Amino acid sequence: MPKVKTNSSAKKRFSVTGTGLITFQKPFKRHILTKKSKKRKRNLRKDGVVDSTNHAFVKRLLGLR
Incomplete structure (x- = not known):
């Protein structure tokens, strides 16, 4: 049997x-942050x-699996 490869993007x-x-890092926290509220940016920090x-x-x- 061949080895099962891990998906590179998933790892x-x-x-x-x-x-x-x-867990994963939430999206939308890279750029254009001025229009986003402090509360929204704070919640995006959490995994x-x-x-x-x-x-x-x-x-x-x-x-x-």
């Missing part, structure tokens, strides 16, 4: 926590968590 975007959650409906798909991309 740069997602990371698995110790408890098994899959996003992959929804349970996409959990199996992202795990397959990362080669964890």
Whole structure:
């Protein structure tokens, strides 16, 4: 059997926590920040968590299943 390759774009975007959650950095925090409110930018700092409906798909991309 051939080796299962990890999706290169997925390994740069997602990371698995110790408890098994899959986290990612939220988008829209790179440029054009002047028109975004402080509250919105503050909330974009926090890591996003992959929804349970996409959990199996992202795990397959990362080669964890």
